[in-house]
Amino acid sequence: MAITRRQFLTRTGLVTAGGMLGPGLLGSPLIRRALADTIGDRYFVVVYLDGGNDGQNTVIPVNNVDGSLRDQYTDARQPASGSNPGGLQLSTGSLAGTTLGAVGSNPGIDPNTHCNLALHPGYSGLKSLYTSESNVAVIQGCGYPNYNLSHDVSRHVWQKADPLASRANGWVGRYLAANYSGADIPAVNINDRIFGEYAQSATSVLALNRLADFGFPYQDFDSDDNPAQKSALLDLFAAASAASQPPVRQFIGNGGTATVDASDTYPLLDGEYTSARGTYDQMYSDLDSGFANDLREVAKVIWGVANNAHPNVKARFFEVSNGGYDTHSDQGGATGQQFELHQDVGNAIEVFYNDCKNMVVGGERVSDKLCIVIWSEFSRRIQQNDSGTDHGSQGPVFVIGGKVQGGVYGNHPDIDPLALNDDGNSMYSQDSGNGFRSTDIRDVYGTILQNWLGMPHATILSSVLALDTVPQNGSANDYWTAENFNVFPFSP
């Protein structure tokens, strides 16, 4: 197992001396390698679209060019009309404002059929970042072998990066476990429980809904007694964390210690951010959505970390989610349910990005330190039902950040009715001879782990992502047997 920064520093007694590493030490190949294994001064934000977002109506072909994607799309998704109010089709007219174009050297079209693509009109905020900041990577056709139509199983596959959904730890959690220890708080989830990506038991992940409510509820009879209560609680949690205790007590003990410590400082970020960032604070409020409010909590922590507001506020990994994507019915087209979902997310991401862009610390924009990934557990059936869509297979992922080189990556799934399987879903393929070759989710994660989180290629394969074993009589083209951790590029 590779030595981690935490282990190395602990072993050499340098935990508190991180800022004082002299040139001699940095000259050591071991130290340089160890330091490179970390996120450094960067941030990573996961956005989960809960319920299975319809990718077909998220990244939409607007013409055919060298294929038939638009025709196949309009066959599967009927136009809405008086007699068919449940039609989901997005007309080229409705997509005019969100049609993607060339970004830098990326032509911004489907790499396979060369057709033009558009984002759902609800994603005007994301489209604005795509064009003005050139920092949105639209990654098409993301999936995994033998896709599963169960929300729970498929969500687990994505979160664990394991098509068998059998690993207990999440892919981000495995990274954290390799780099942090029990007393650290490297991650904050804006949720009432920890998201599956972060599952592990080596370090503490805070789950909270609002920073302001994160203070510890001491007895109100006599506040002079609060320090005694706090000290007793910390003693109780420390006793439960001892190695002689069963794992569940250690889990509660470690979580309790981190919670009591964090409850001293995290609530302060709420007011501190609001006074320092009043203009942006108001912009989130104006969006009037739960998702924007959640993302603002992330901005508050990032602001605190970037400005070194409190010594124990050091989280650099985050997750937020937006629910309501299980659109079996009343999905809507250019207006309606899915429009509102996309609008809530796209507009909030735009404000969040601009907030981070406007935070300048040490002459550097925080947005240049930011990487956001947006995913959902599956896309939806190609053929619509009366007013919605059933569970499907491969769908798009967005990666956004100041150093992300924007554009379109990965191929649109093959939605020719003859290419669909018996379920009516597009098929996963790693066949390099297939123009519609899928993007395996582990290549997306590996690209981020290697190029953003600084994990060495070999360590990723040994401790976070495992290549598939092709079953007897199986075809290697149907499995992830060779990695490609350069799905999209980051700028230096």
Added chain:
Amino acid sequence: MMGDENTPLDSTTAPHLLRRTCFGAPAEDVQKLLNKTPNTPYTRGQAADLLLNFKPGTFKPTGRYIENVQTSWIKYMLKIKSRLKSATQSPLQEKLVLFWHDHFATSDAKVENPSLMAFQNQTLRKLCMGDLKVLVKTIGKDPAMIEFLDTVRNFKDQPNENYARELQELFTLGVFDANGQANYEQADIVQIARCFSGWSYNNRPPKAVFHDYDHDFEGDFPDRGPKAVYLGAHGFGVTGYDLTQNGEGAPEIDTVIDAIFQHQDSDSKNTVARRIARRLFEYFADGGFGDAIVWPSDVVQAVDEVVAASGFGEPNWSIHDLVRAILVHDRFYDTAPPVSGPSSKKSVKWPVDYAVSTLRLLGVTLTGQSAYIAGGSYDAIVDHLANMGQELLEPPSVFGWDWETSWINSATLLARANFARDITSSRGNGKTHFHPEKLVNLGLTDPAAIVDAVAGVLGVQDDLSSTEKQDLQNYLTDDGPIDLHDYDFRNRKLNGLFALVLQSPAFQLH
């Protein structure tokens, strides 16, 4: 822990049985179990019979808004008498209703009809101890479920497979069997979805309705024609199980359940019997079953033993008999002893268990229409539970709640701490207030004795380690001489001690 149904309960196993089945173990109930006749305890079997042989209630929660219905149910859980005090009531009934609510998870967030949610809750109560096959058939025709899993949107020409999938994946078979083999295929989902076409429901009275018109050329009417599942697999012949053998149309949805309940796994065991036995076992007995796809051999053994002992399976689907077999099994009592080392297994209390058992043990009653604790934040009980991660009648998804350590994170630990603070801050004269002077002898001056007394009231005297007890004594003595008769000292330190124990790792487990 070796024993059988004739093994007498003792001071370790009696409170364990009560904690896992009856929302906490008050000392007087423990004493009753230890003294069937003076100094002769109940045996495991006698105690299980005592707790299980109640007449299922017909209580239906009421209220115009979902918060009212949630509150109504919680109040009922708090009001229902211990089986040791009442011939007809048992908190075990509510533990089972809670289990089935989690199992057949239906959320008002989508149903948006509190009266249908209340009706489903009553149905679960009526059937919670009865025949599992009847329960599953009834749930398929439950109006809230028909709405929640889109049976009402499942049409011949535009099938919606939601119910057909979850019926197999969650309610009965599971995706994989004990050996990690798939229990069904997409083709089976498609055929079952066809059977569930043509159904909707009435609100008043709540009732499923089958649209049995002869217009089978219409796209939204029942999908007629032959249907079969599990072809050449799971104990069925090459033509599978004929889903129209009891007639086309309305009978098909019951025939589907008949097929599922005959389904065999790759060990030629009844798949439903094993899976439901495992779920109930995990619920009552033990958090240590793990989440590996292939079941560990000790889990398979324990599950097969209770299935065999209760005869659970075709044609006897008595939930009562299955639960009884679990409540006399060694594996249930394995987690009874206090934590003694790293391999000890304890289960994380569900938020409802944490809140209801705490209120019962401390004798604090909720007040006001919104049912709040009269102290601290004055939050309503349903808000406390939501903050702890459990909104009754609004589970996070059709998968219900995630159990064990998934209940615990920084936000939910704070919510539990907040609840503890509110209870111990509710000072006043009425029975809606917290009265530590009725629970602890105020004449005590020895810090160790006071810590033991408080821990004893809350049932964790054996679960706190000596280090933890010393930590609590240090808290008690950091502020001068102990005088529990002194108003200020008592309100500061005795209430504080209760809060600390309620917030301690030991009290989160049972």
